Amino acid sequence: MRQQFSHGRGKDVAVEVKPAKRIINKAAVPGVADGGAAARAAAQGLRGQPGRGGLAGRQLSDAERDTRLRALALAEEERKRRALSEAEERELARLRAEQEAAEQEAAEAAAAEAAEAAAAEIAAQPMDEASVRQRELEELRRIQEAEKAAAAEAERRRKEAEDARKAEEARKADAAAPRRPAGATEDRGTTAPVAARPGVAPTGRAADDEDEDSPRRKAAGPGKAAPKAPAPAVKAKGGDKRRGGKLTITQALSEDEGQRGRSLAAARRARERERLRQFGRQETQKVTRDVTIPEVITVGDLANRMAERGADVIKTLMRMGVMATITQTIDADTAELVVQELGHRPIRVSEADVEIGVGGGQDRAEDMVPRAPVVTVMGHVDHGKTSLLDALRKTDVASREAGGITQHIGAYQVQLESGSRITFIDTPGHAAFTEMRARGANVTDVVILVVAADDGVMPQTAEAIKHAKAAKVPIIVAINKCDLPAAKPDRVRNELLQHDLVVEALGGDVLDVEVSAKTGLNLDRLEESIILQAEILELKANPGRTAEGVVVEAKLDKGRGPVATVLVKRGTLKVGDIVVAGSEWGRVRALVNDRGATVPQAEPATPVEVLGLNGVPLAGEDMVVVETEAKAREVTEYRQRKKREAEAAKQGRGSLEQMFKQIQAGEAKELPIVIKGDVQGSVEAIAGALEKLTAENTEVKVRVLMSGVGAITESDITLANASKGLVVGFNVRANPQARDMAKRDAVEIRYYSIIYDIIDDVKQMLTGMLAPSLREKFLGNAQILQVFNITKVGKVAGCRVTEGIVKRGAKVRLLRDNVVIHEGTLKTLKRVKDEVKEVREGFECGMAFENYEDIREGDVIEAFEMEEVARVL
Numbered sequence: 001m002r003q004q005f006s007h008g009r010g011k012d013v014a015v016e017v018k019p020a021k022r023i024i025n026k027a028a029v030p031g032v033a034d035g036g037a038a039a040r041a042a043a044q045g046l047r048g049q050p051g052r053g054g055l056a057g058r059q060l061s062d063a064e065r066d067t068r069l070r071a072l073a074l075a076e077e078e079r080k081r082r083a084l085s086e087a088e089e090r091e092l093a094r095l096r097a098e099q100e101a102a103e104q105e106a107a108e109a110a111a112a113e114a115a116e117a118a119a120a121e122i123a124a125q126p127m128d129e130a131s132v133r134q135r136e137l138e139e140l141r142r143i144q145e146a147e148k149a150a151a152a153e154a155e156r157r158r159k160e161a162e163d164a165r166k167a168e169e170a171r172k173a174d175a176a177a178p179r180r181p182a183g184a185t186e187d188r189g190t191t192a193p194v195a196a197r198p199g200v201a202p203t204g205r206a207a208d209d210e211d212e213d214s215p216r217r218k219a220a221g222p223g224k225a226a227p228k229a230p231a232p233a234v235k236a237k238g239g240d241k242r243r244g245g246k247l248t249i250t251q252a253l254s255e256d257e258g259q260r261g262r263s264l265a266a267a268r269r270a271r272e273r274e275r276l277r278q279f280g281r282q283e284t285q286k287v288t289r290d291v292t293i294p295e296v297i298t299v300g301d302l303a304n305r306m307a308e309r310g311a312d313v314i315k316t317l318m319r320m321g322v323m324a325t326i327t328q329t330i331d332a333d334t335a336e337l338v339v340q341e342l343g344h345r346p347i348r349v350s351e352a353d354v355e356i357g358v359g360g361g362q363d364r365a366e367d368m369v370p371r372a373p374v375v376t377v378m379g380h381v382d383h384g385k386t387s388l389l390d391a392l393r394k395t396d397v398a399s400r401e402a403g404g405i406t407q408h409i410g411a412y413q414v415q416l417e418s419g420s421r422i423t424f425i426d427t428p429g430h431a432a433f434t435e436m437r438a439r440g441a442n443v444t445d446v447v448i449l450v451v452a453a454d455d456g457v458m459p460q461t462a463e464a465i466k467h468a469k470a471a472k473v474p475i476i477v478a479i480n481k482c483d484l485p486a487a488k489p490d491r492v493r494n495e496l497l498q499h500d501l502v503v504e505a506l507g508g509d510v511l512d513v514e515v516s517a518k519t520g521l522n523l524d525r526l527e528e529s530i531i532l533q534a535e536i537l538e539l540k541a542n543p544g545r546t547a548e549g550v551v552v553e554a555k556l557d558k559g560r561g562p563v564a565t566v567l568v569k570r571g572t573l574k575v576g577d578i579v580v581a582g583s584e585w586g587r588v589r590a591l592v593n594d595r596g597a598t599v600p601q602a603e604p605a606t607p608v609e610v611l612g613l614n615g616v617p618l619a620g621e622d623m624v625v626v627e628t629e630a631k632a633r634e635v636t637e638y639r640q641r642k643k644r645e646a647e648a649a650k651q652g653r654g655s656l657e658q659m660f661k662q663i664q665a666g667e668a669k670e671l672p673i674v675i676k677g678d679v680q681g682s683v684e685a686i687a688g689a690l691e692k693l694t695a696e697n698t699e700v701k702v703r704v705l706m707s708g709v710g711a712i713t714e715s716d717i718t719l720a721n722a723s724k725g726l727v728v729g730f731n732v733r734a735n736p737q738a739r740d741m742a743k744r745d746a747v748e749i750r751y752y753s754i755i756y757d758i759i760d761d762v763k764q765m766l767t768g769m770l771a772p773s774l775r776e777k778f779l780g781n782a783q784i785l786q787v788f789n790i791t792k793v794g795k796v797a798g799c800r801v802t803e804g805i806v807k808r809g810a811k812v813r814l815l816r817d818n819v820v821i822h823e824g825t826l827k828t829l830k831r832v833k834d835e836v837k838e839v840r841e842g843f844e845c846g847m848a849f850e851n852y853e854d855i856r857e858g859d860v861i862e863a864f865e866m867e868e869v870a871r872v873l
Contacts, residue, residue, distance in 0.1 A: 040740045067346040089168070100157065107153070111146060130363075169560035229452070238537040257655050291339045292347050293332050300326045304334050306344050316341050354638050358580065358631075359624045363542040363570065371541040372413070372421035372605040373534035374443060374567065378464035379450035384480040387517035388450060389426050392527070409553050409619070409659040409681050411565055411607030412594040420531055423567070423605050425552065428685075442620075443567055446533050447475045449501075453514070465499045474537070476529050477503060477512040483519050540602035542783040546573035546625040551581055552607065554616045556710035562586075562613045566602075566623050573602040573625070578632050579610065582621030584641040585632040586613035616709045619680045669700045669769045671762070672725025674716050676732050682755070683707045686730060689759055694767060702762065702771045712738050712749065719747045728758060772868040779863040780804020780841065787855055788846075795853040796828075799861060800844045807838045812849070825850045826863075 004010040144735045291305045299317070303310040303326075310326045316338050317324050324330055330338075332348060339346040375384045393414050410426040425444060447468040451461055468475050477496065479489045483563050493503050493512065501507025511529045515522045553565040564581055566573070573579075589612030591599050602608040610623075617623075625633045673690065677683035690702045705719055712727055712734035718741070720727050726748040727734075734742065734749055752758045782799040789795055808829040814822040830846040831839055839845040847861060 035406060046815070065226070066528050106573060107150070109574050114142070114146075125306050161807050199433055221489075286297045286343060289344045290347055291344045292333075292349055294349055295332050295333045295351060296329050297332070298327060298329050302330070302338065305341060313338060351638055356636055358626060359622075361546055363545065367542040367544060368540035368545060371539050372423050373445045373530060373537070373539055374423045374605055375424065375446045375448055375530055376425040376427060376444035377448045377450060378427050378468065380452070380455070380458035380460040380464075383452040383455065383458075383461075384426060384517045385450045385451050386426055388448075388478065388480060388515065389424055391487075391517045391520055391523055392424070398715065409565075410554050410594075411560045411567055413607060416527055416531075416816055418531075421605075422527070422530055423607060425567070425607075427656045431839045442471055443552065443569075444471065444473055445537060445539055446530060447471075447473050448478050448530075449475050450480050451492050451496075452481045453479050453489050453492055454481055454484050455533050456492055457499070458487075462499055465501065470768045474533055475501065476526070476533065477501065477508055477510060478526060479512060479514045480517055482514045482521060485514040489514050539605075541574075543570075543572045543603050545571045547573035547577065547579075547602070547623075548625070549573065551617050551619055551621045551623055553619055553679050553681050554709065556616050558711070562611075562616045564610045564617055564623070566610050566614060567607045568602045569606050570604050570606075571625070573608065573610075575600055577625045578627070578629055579613070579623055579625050580632050580635050581610075581617040581623040583636050583643055584613050584615040585626075585629075585636045587629075588612050619684060631829065670703045671700065671765055671769065672703050672705050672720065672723040673762070674705050674720045674725060674727045675730070676712050676716060676727070677707075677730040678732055679711060679853070680709050682730055683709060686755060686758060689755070690762055693759070693763055697766075699771065700766045702766065711735055714738050715739050717741045717745065717747050717749075720747050726750060728752065730755070767870070767872050770871040772870050774866050775869050776863050777867050778804065779810055779865060780806050782806055782839075782845070782847065782861040782863070784855060784857055784861065785844075787857055794848065795855055796846050796848050797859075797861070798844065799847055800841050801841050803814060803841055804863070805838055806845070806847070806861070807865070808836070810863045810865050812861040813864070814849070814852075814855065815862055821854070822849070822852050824852055 001013060001015055003012055003013045004097070019619065040772070043269075079134065136425060197397055289306060291302070293302075299313055300310055303313045306313070314324065314326065317330070318336060320334070320341075322334060336346040336348065371713065379385050379391055393412055398811055411423065412426070413421055413423045415421050447464070449461065449464060449468070451457060465475070477492075480493050482489060493506060496503065497506070501510050503510045503512040505512065511533070513522055513526045513529055515526055548570050549566045549568040551564050552567050554565050557563050562584070566581075573588065573591065575588050575591055579586060579588060588610055591602055592609040592611070593599050593602075594607055599608065626635070672697065675683055675686055675690075677686065684707075687704050687707045691704065694701050703723075703725075705723055705725060706716065711732050712729050714735075714737050716727055716736050717734075719725075727742070727750070729749060729751045731753055739749075741747075750761065752761075780801055781803040782801045784797045784799050786798040806826075806829065808826060810826060812824060812826055813820050827848045827850045828846070829836060829839065831843065836845070849855070853870055
């Protein structure tokens with residue numbers, strides 16, 4: 001037949017047709033409910049009732065009646081036996097369950113006693129580490145054996161239950177089979193077996209009583225006997241229990257719906273469920289993994305690392321209140337909670353882990369050897385710092401500086417006659433070089449504070465004292481220019497008391513030396529003071545390890561490329577080492593000392609110029625030696641990425657703040673500037689000084705578009721042209737292509753060699769950008785003598801100018817009893833009948849106001865005007 005489905009599709013299926021089950025009411029069968037009495041009465045009642053076909057159409061013989069009664073009696077006995085067997089089975093099942101429960105309790109009690117005995121045994125034994133470990137192993141082995149025994153016992157009970165179930169099914173199948181006497185068959189017209197006789201078919205009907213239209217008679221042909229139906233095959237015990245053949249009373253009474261065997265489809269479904277159950281059991285054996293969690297991770301990547309389904313991870317996040325798709329990112333804390341929730345072990349890692357291992361650990365005391373002290377010369381501008389250093393080094397560095405002032409930080413090493421070495425760091429004294437002075441104080445061991453004897457303590461001197469105290473380094477005061485007639489060293493000592501510096505001459509612990517860089521006065525005493533202070537500090541370093549240092553200054557040399565002045569702090573820096581300096585790295589190509597000579601290596605406290613970096617590092621960055629180029633590249637890439645992120649966040653935040661300020665205070669004006677310098681420290685100082693010019697001004701701002709080291713290039717001109725700004729070059733020049741582009745695009749390039757000139761020029765530019773302020777200028781007063789009412793004109797005041805002058809178009813105020821009544825503009829100013837430009841003191845005139853006529857005699861008119869005044873920063 002064709003089976004149709006609701007979605008419109010169908011298929012051909014084979015249908016097995018079975019005879020319908022006959023339902024027999026036990027109460028309606030005579031002789032069943034009343035033990036056979038009703039059957040006998042029915043048999044007697046049927047006798048002598050002619051005119052009915054079938055059973056009722058004839059009388060039963062005595063043999064047939066006795067046979068039927070015997071059959072009914074046998075059926076009643078079978079029913080009673082079955083009821084008794086079912087009661088016995090229930091009782092046996094109850095007893096079996098009680099026995100299993102008792103055995104389970106006994107097993108649990110035995111396990112508890114064994115555990116207590118093991119605990120007592122462990123407590124009685126000594127608690128050393130080996131014995132504790134041995135006891136743990138024995139306890140684990142005992143637990144495993146107990147689990148195996150419990151599993152074997154459970155399997156044995158399961159097999160016993162299965163065997164009992166199969167035996168019960170077989171017994172029920174035997175009980176359901178019809179019982180026939182030997183040599184008896186079933187008569188068609190009766191329900192009891194009858195004796196086999198000749199000419200009777202196995203079904204209880206004679207062969208010649210077959211209907212002529214029956215299928216067997218037609219198959220045999222006319223006049224021939226129908227062939228006998230094949231006997232039903234004997235079913236194997238425990239096989240298919242579906243009913244075969246005709247239904248008898250015994251089968252109807254003994255057959256139950258629960259005894260029917262399962263169909264083939266049901267068996268297949270059972271096998272499939274068992275397979276899925278076993279497969280699921282294998283999957284539920286969860287594997288705990290170590291999951292590496294970075295700072296940010298996507299949901300899909302996290303699921304892959306845990307070997308979990310993405311849907312399970314998303315469900316876990318939803319239970320935690322986090323709505324995320326498979327491609328969205330989550331933070332490390334949330335990912336760690338998800339990993340723990342799913343039963344794995346989280347391992348937190350960070351991008352900063354790439355820097356682990358960069359730089360060595362602590363040095364051993366036996367590896368330390370004495371090193372040269374690092375001395376920083378600090379003080380106010382033009383107090384003789386560089387001249388004093390030149391006198392010590394017997395060089396002339398100050399003459400090479402533009403304007404005769406130090407604008408670069410320098411590092412030099414001096415060897416004394418005694419063989420001792422001293423490393424000097426020279427810092428600029430201008431206010432813009434605050435960060436450079438702080439950098440010098442951070443890398444130094446001793447600070448020499450240079451104070452001019454004829455000038456005293458100045459602002460940069462006080463700032464240098466603050467840097468030295470913040471670095472917690474000793475200070476030696478060098479009172480310079482003591483050869484001048486105006487020198488007053490005692491005044492310098494007294495002024496230092498205001499900054500908590502008490503020199504030895506006044507009973508303190510700060511060394512002071514009166515020197516003269518020009519005449520060389522007491523320079524040997526200054527050197528002795530430095531050596532004495534170094535001996536007190538016991539300065540040591542380990543030269544036998546990988547080098548570490550700090551970048552004092554950096555620049556871009558046209559012929560040599562990026563050059564970094566490095567002060568080695570510990571270890572020995574050699575040619576060929578792979579170094580990382582801030583966000584730049586490279587292989588050391590050459591080392592140049594402070595006198596321009598190439599050296600193969602640099603020991604601790606030695607300043608050298610390092611060549612071979614791939615870029616100009618920032619001044620103040622640490623420099624370390626790493627093992628491989630891959631490590632160096634990985635570290636610098638991480639630092640460059642963090643630097644870009646910080647700059648992007650700063651620019652975005654600044655833009656938002658600028659927008660709000662422009663909304664609140666009107667349109668703010670900006671001066672875009674591109675800064676290029678010869679060294680990193682000077683560029684840093686210039687950018688800081690320019691930004692401080694407008695730190696407290698909301699109307700004009702200096703915006704540094706870009707600052708860098710090296711010559712001015714085409715990219716700098718393009719950037720300045722796009723922002724309508726200017727380019728500032730400090731000790732650098734533009735290349736020919738950049739000059740041509742600047743001339744074509746009308747971009748202004750300004751060259752400087754002194755930092756003062758840059759600050760002054762930018763300050764003037766910003767002053768010109770400031771909006772002028774308005775100031776009120778008093779002109780004069782006029783007294784109203786009489787008020788005239790003129791047609792088509794209104795009220796006109798007849799006045800006399802009592803003070804100053806009154807001009808046409810000026811601003812006026814109307815005063816009544818010294819109270820301002822009105823402020824506006826003059827509409828007309830007449831002298832006699834003519835319009836005039838102004839009326840001076842002592843003359844009479846007529847005045848009228850714009851849109852105002854409430855004037856009275858005796859009022860005073862005050863005239864004034866507004867003038868613009870240029871503002872300065």
